[in-house]
Amino acid sequence: MARKTHRSPEEAKKTILDAAESILVDVGPAGLRLSAVAKKAKMAHPNIIHHFGSREGLLQALSNRIGERATLRTTNAIDQALKAPPQERVAAVIKVLETPYQGDEGRAAVWLHLSGAKSAIRSNMEHIVALSHQFRQSFDPTASKDNTNRLVLLITLALVGEVISGDEIKEALGFGDSDESRAHFKQWLAEILLTLNDNQLKTSLSINKSSKTTTPTSSIPQES
Amino acid sequence: MARKTHRSPEEAKKTILDAAESILVDVGPAGLRLSAVAKKAKMAHPNIIHHFGSREGLLQALSNRIGERATLRTTNAIDQALKAPPQERVAAVIKVLETPYQGDEGRAAVWLHLSGAKSAIRSNMEHIVALSHQFRQSFDPTASKDNTNRLVLLITLALVGEVISGDEIKEALGFGDSDESRAHFKQWLAEILLTLNDNQLKTSLSINKSSKTTTPTSSIPQES
DNA sequence: ATTGCTGTTTACAGTTTTGTAAACTAGAAT
């Protein structure tokens, strides 16, 4: 390892982060070893510490980069959906649903989140939900903010789940590994999101003071 | 630590597993240290190796126990929903949605899954989806297996996401930490699941001819 | 009580890992 390929600090950091990210997907943050990252980046491990201060610094930088990339892509995708003409809405929504899956970023992001890294989710969520509401109102003027919030929550949770164990669950449910059947599911979901109007989402939710949520065996409010 | 409290092997294993599980929730499988488990279980760490063979053996046993408990509870909850009278259906479905959250088991299970432990999801998923379909048909005879599959997939993914970053996402979306607003979301979701009939779920999914489905044709340039 | 089994502990070894220190060198500036 006598070769000393000098690079700029930015480039060095990038190669280190790339190597770390590719390893992170397999072993997780707690399993990330500086020696492994150094080997993949083709350098000696103290070089990593020189650029990031410590192992923790590397993880923090990694978390930041992944978070920024993911939120940028997501907001872009929703933005595109907003500008899309009606006949392309389904495709646009599908694209939004596909955004987090790119590569293994989502998996890495969730893993970092599990490990306690300050995630970039919270800071950008307001923007995302605002854009989503704007989108919903563009084809359903009666759409309420509450229901948008709930839909965004449901979809976000599902996307997190998808990133983690989507492949296994889909396989267990009989969805083939073919891209086709997965595209079907995404299309199904996208169409539902576009079809459901606020009336269908309201159901009997108006009751809010029953408050017997933990012991639901008693009477169930269903009137309105 | 001169006190030597003798126990049966089963009881010893249980105390070790309990300690390991409570730690696992915070640090993840890769971060689980035998010394930490031993300290929490109030014993010396070689004792753990004596009972489980190795650190890996402990993780495997832990994964098995968590998986078995979770799937048992889930199938039980769906079973109850099947037997519930119509006016208690919403409550029953809410209970199904709450099943995985009990304690921190879900978080631990997902983390183990991320780390490559053979999960118990796949083997029991068939049973779960069969029960779910039975349940759907009990109030909507026209319910198709395809849509049940898709709904189960959506809910399962959302539950996985809920377990991982539900708290943070909900907070970011403005859902209060109060149990009340969370109960609202669950009730909203449960009612949607019970309300949606197969007609609404079918939408225009039959279109396989459309060119916009699988290849979203980037007619829209990347810009924002 | 004595014996034997086994759960439990102490002491220790080998390996791995993060981080430090100093030497080395590629490339830019002079």
Place this chain on the structure above:
DNA sequence: ATTCTAGTTTACAAAACTGTAAACAGCAAT
């Protein structure tokens, strides 16, 4: 060409971690 800066490497240290070996001790059976 010479000098200087800074990225890079080698060598090393301290700590942590898993697993081993042997001794210890509670408990049941004889």
